[in-house]
Amino acid sequence: FFSSRRRHTRSLCDWSSDVCSSDLLKTLLCLGMINLLVLTTPLPALLQGLTQLKIPPLLVAILAAMHRYSGVLIGEFAAMRRAALARNLMARRQGRRRVIGHMMGALFLRSYDRGDRIYQAMVARGYQGTLRGSSSLPLTWLDGLALGTMAGWLAIGQLIQYCWLG
Helix, strand or coil: CCCCHHHHCCCCHHHHHHHHHHHHHHHHHHHHHHHHHHHHHHCCHHHHHHHHCCHHHHHHHHHHHHHHHHHHHHHHHHHHHHHHHHCCCCCCCHHHHHHHHHHHHHHHHHHHHHHCCCCCCHHHHHCCCCCCCCCCCCCCCCHHHHHHHHHHHHHHHHHHHHCCCC
């Protein structure tokens, strides 16, 4: 009854090196394509594409805010670290963890307060929880080239899996 179905499932004990290498190769190809997409696409176009792919608007807004304010948080932490170094609080190895813990707590409270102020300012300016932008993005020849490259990488991956891994 279960024999034909059980043959296609993987358990932890019957993973072999060819299965693991196949999964590793596919994972690396996917990560490479995602890296290529993120490095070559401007952030507004990427967010608009996520919106067109029906990703929830709240998640897209969170990604946009995270990208916009990550530099601000890194700058705040660097300033707090410089202040701790100037006060010689980081000199002893035993106290370093405690100082960094207090810095992280203070950074959390500062960022929470700043985020609330930023949100109130955005609401005052008419923010309704979604990003504004065009309804659709036009396709260009570069999009066709990227699609062809992705199809080529997919074909190479399937060929490697078929020929090399059997």
